[in-house]
Amino acid sequence: MFTRFGRHSASQNSSLARVRASGSLARHNPPSCFTYPGLRSRYASFQAGENQSGHINAGPNEGILFFDNVSPMKIQKYLGFPMTFPDKAPGFLSYFISPSMTGTEPSKIIKNAATKSNLSIRATETLWRLKEGGAFVKFTHGGDASLSEVEKVLQQYLTDHPIKPWWSPLQGMSVSLVKGRPWVEDLFRLPTPRLRVEFVAPEPGSEPVELSQEKLYEFFRPYGKLNDIVVQPPDSKVLPRFAYLDYADMRTAVVARNCMHGFVIGETEGGGKSGTLLRLKYERKIKAHWIRDWIVNHPRIVVPILAAIVAGITVAVFDPIRTFFVKAHITRVLNIQENSWYKWIVGYATDFIPWHHKSRDDDGMEAVWDDRKQNIEQIQTWLMETADTFIIVQGPRGSGKRELVVDQALKDRKHKLVIDCKPIQEARGESATINAAAAGVGYKPVFSWLNNLSGMIDLAAQGATGVKTGFSETLDSQLAKIWNTTGTALRQIALDQRHKDDKDAHLPDDEWLEAHPDLRPVVVIDNFLHKSQEGGVVYDKISDWAARLTTSNIAHVVFLTHDVAYTKSLSKALPDRVFHQIPLSDCSPHVAKKFVLRHLDADVADDPAPKDGSPKEVPSETRTDLQELDTCIDLLGGRLTDLEFLARRIKTGETPTKAVHEIIDQSASEILKMYIFGIDDAESRNWSPEQAWLLIKKLAEEESLRYNEILLDDTFKSNGEKxxxxxxxxxxxxxxxxxxxxxxxxxxxxxxxxxxFKRLTKDSVLRSRLDLAVLTELVKVENATIEKCEGELLRLSDIEGRPALIAGRVQYLLAKLAKSQRAIEKYELEMGACKKVLSREH
Structure with a gap:
């Protein structure tokens, strides 16, 4: 068992004598202070062994003990990398890990054990092992007891008087006899629970013996619980031969390594004729990529888990934030202009700075609102009712739908949300559509750019695993998430108005919302069915969401649309409801004239008074050319946008007649650009210039046309209704x-x-050019008819005997062919007249 000490006793004595003579090894009897690196001590540090050789030796009647749990094991990991100069460590550590403070001083333990057991042992030197949390203690004994008896006495003493420092309250100190020749190094190699045991020859030229698992268990199990013993494969050519010992606890691995390193197994113990030396070192288990490898090898499990984690984080973290911002957008609590203090300051400053006031853009609208007062009151009445249906305000563009609802009917409503479908529908790409929808309701933060990235990840994962990961979300799901969050915010806003002192405060939320329709927020959906022919995904989602709001009594919903076919889209969402509808038309001539006059007089209040003290001039009373307004409004109509444009041109000094003619000329140019010449790509429109011109020419002659009469025209035979x-x-x-x-x-x-339209048809060159194009198309139609009739007649002529039964069909085809021929001749005469005009005029 102690072959190593017996074989090298002479050399150990000489080495120890040299060390003592040189004074490099401090001695104390008994030691009054532990040798601590980095702490104030009069003793040297032996992190690298005696004379920095990496080894410690024992002479006659000497032995080496290893005390475990003397200090925190991982302290060196936190103090430095590595601790090359331990003497320069902070001095304040002595108050926390000093053996004299924690009661873990090995020399004192040896002294107390010797006193109680009457054993002649004395500690001579202590070598601190900072990174392993222990210490080597060299001791002398009188020879009356063997080294194993000394070990048992000390172990029994620690069992009877356990010492548990503050960093290890459950596991106390332990002591073991060093049986080999320990290698004391100051490399930055931290302990691990796995030991690598190499079998080497104790002398050059001899052959070591590889120990079996049973022998390894016999030697190393006394130091602690072993989880596994892994021997080297028989076919391995790695030398020296080795085995792995996996301890259940790191401290037991530290004790085994320090006590058994350099131990020589004799022949009687299975080590061969010349013996086998055990060389131990810490071995780290290879864990570099096991997490990554497991994730890569199990995508069917990992990817859904990651998707669930992402969804959970989104719901737990981002959804409450988004709901807060949507509520702030509706209630405008973050808008400084809605703050009462801001309004007071602005109003107070306006009293001292009168020129700060500017005329509003809606000057003159009072006349329109007086005319539409009944519509405003009707909307306000519907908002007080519990009917769970839509309110629809339909009218052409520029008829003042938004101003009627938002500025008048909802003027006193505190909680209202206006969603404009125009930027959502006109957005290019899914990301832009999501951003536009989120901006309309104040939904933030929104990570629309992640949609494309997650789509690529989902596609790659599906190609690799064969299943969808769920990372990517379609436009439908993204829009649904935005609307659902908005619905949650609207419900919270409505319920926030309930007070515990109310008589019906005890009612459930749904019943309370149904009982208080006047406290529900109002959602206004503007420009509904804007460019609806380009796709209805957005409108379907909005209408379904609006239906849920109304049927759940969360909010009132008002649709503003110019499309007369809105019922087809909204009936899908509420098929069993009758809608509240208000159709808006153009203003009557009387209201239109009052609108223009009030718009002209709106700036008089802001103009400075004349210096001579005379009253201000009111345009509606002083301008003589305003008598032309009646005739001009008959031409212009009652569209509010056109009337406002007329008023602005009159303000600049133009006469009403000139302003109206300028507006008509501008409209004629827009018609040519937008419907006749402006679109070169036929696929981007669903009509031809010839069809648009035919309608323009007919409507120039008559103010209205019969719908079915136009469908019967040859120009509209193909997809006329579309x-x-x-x-x-x-x-x-x-x-x-x-x-x-x-x-x-x-x-x-x-x-x-x-x-x-009349202005365009008076242009003979334009009319001849477009009529020529229309006639050309009609000639193509008649030629196609003739070609079809001739083909059928040719097939009938091939029938043998020419039976009399086909005579009627032949007469019908001949009459139709003749009719088409007469039409072609007529069209060609008209085409000739058009060509003459084009050839002589420019």
Missing amino acids: TLRALEQVELISIVSSPSGRPSLIKPGKPVYHPA
């Missing part, structure tokens, strides 16, 4: 429905378009 709906969508025409709901009449898209 073409008319497309032209209505772009506002060239407007389609008026009968009381039963069927399309009945076709009118110009704006009142000003009627004189603009």
Whole structure:
């Protein structure tokens, strides 16, 4: 068992004598202070062994003990890398880990044990092992007891008097006899629970023996619980031969390494003729990429878990934040202009700075609101009712729908949300659509850019695993998430108005919301069905969400639309409801004139008074050219945007007649650019220039056309209804429905378009050019008819015997062919006249 000490006793004695003579090894009897690196001590440090050799030796009647748990094991890891100069460590550590303070001084333990057991042992030197949390103690004994008896006495003493320092309250100190020749190094190699045991020859030229698992267990199990013993594969050519010992606890591995390193197994113990020397070192288990490898090898498990984690974080962290911002957007609590102090300061400053006041853009609208007072009161009445249906305000663009609802009917409503569908529908790409929808309701933060990235990840993972990961979200799911969060915020806003002192405060939330329709927020959806022919994903989501709001009594919903076919889209969301509808038309001539006059007089209050003290001049009373307004408004119509444009031009000094003619000329130019010449790509529109020109020419002659009469025209034989709906969508025409709901009449898209159509048809060159194009298309149609008739007649002529039964069909085809021929001749005469005009005029 102690072969190593017996074989090298002479050399150990000489080495120890040299060390003592040189004074490099401090001695104390008994030691009054532990040798601590970095602490104030009169003793040297032996982190690298005696004479920095890496070894410590024992002479006759000497032995070496290893005390465990003397200090925190990982302290060197936190103090430095590595601790090359331990003497320069902070001095304040002595108050926390000094053996004299913690009661873990090995020399004192040896002294107390010797006193109680009457054993002649004395500690001579102590070597601190900072990174292993222990210490080597060299001791002398009188020879009356063996080293194993000394070990048992000390172990029994620590069992009877356990010492548990503050860093290890459950596991106390332990002591073991060093059986080998320990290697004391100051390398930055931290302990691990795994030991690598190498079998080497104690002398050159001899052959070591590889120990079996049973022998390894016999030698190393006394130091602690072993989890596993892994021997080297038989076919391995790695030398020296080795085995792995996996301890259950790191401290037991430290004790085994320090006590058994350099131990020589004799022949009687299975070490061969010349013995086998054990060389131990800490071995780290290879764990560099096991997490990554497991994730890569189990994507079917990992990817759904990651998706669930991301979804959970989103719900737990971001959803409350987004709900807060949506509520702030609706209640405007973060808007400084809504603050009462800000309003007071602005009002107080305005009293001292009168020129700060500016005229509003809606000057003159009072006349319109007086005319539409009944509509305003009707909307306000509906908002006080519990009917769970939509309120729909339909009218052409520029008829003042938004101003009527938001500025008038909802003027006193504190909680209202206006969602404009125009920027959402016109956004390019899914990310832009999501951003526009989120901005409309104040939904933030929004990570729309992650949608494309997650889509690529989902596609790659699906190609690798064969299943969808769920990372990517479609536009439908993203929009649904935005609307659902907005619905949650609206519900919270409505319920925040309930007080515990109310009589019905005990009612459940749903019943309380149903009982208080006047406290529900109002959602205004503007520009509904804007460019609806380009896709209805956004509108379907909005209408379904609006239906949930109304049926759940969360909010009132008001739709503002110019599309007359809105019932087709909204009936999908609420198929069993009758909508509250308010149709808006253009103003009457009387209201239109009052609007223009009030708009002209709006700036008089802000103009400085004349220096001579005379009263201010009111344009409606002083300008003589305003008598032309009656005639001009008959031409311009009652569209509010056109009337405002007229008033602004009159303000600049133009006469009403000149202003109206300028507006008509501008509208004529817009018509040519937008519907005739401006679109070169036929795929980007659902009508041809010839179809648009035919409607322009007919509407110039009559103010309205019969819907079905236009469909019977040869120019509209192919997809006639689709073409008319497309032209209505772009506002060239407007389609008026009968009381039963069927399309009945076709009118110009704006009142000003009627004189603009007349202006265009008076241009002989333009009319001849476009008529020529229309006639060319008609000739193509008749030629196609003739070609079809001739082909059928040719097939009939191939019938043998030419039976009399086909005579009627032949006469029918011949009559139809003759009719088409007469039409072609007529069209060609008209084409000739058009060509003459084009050839002589410019």
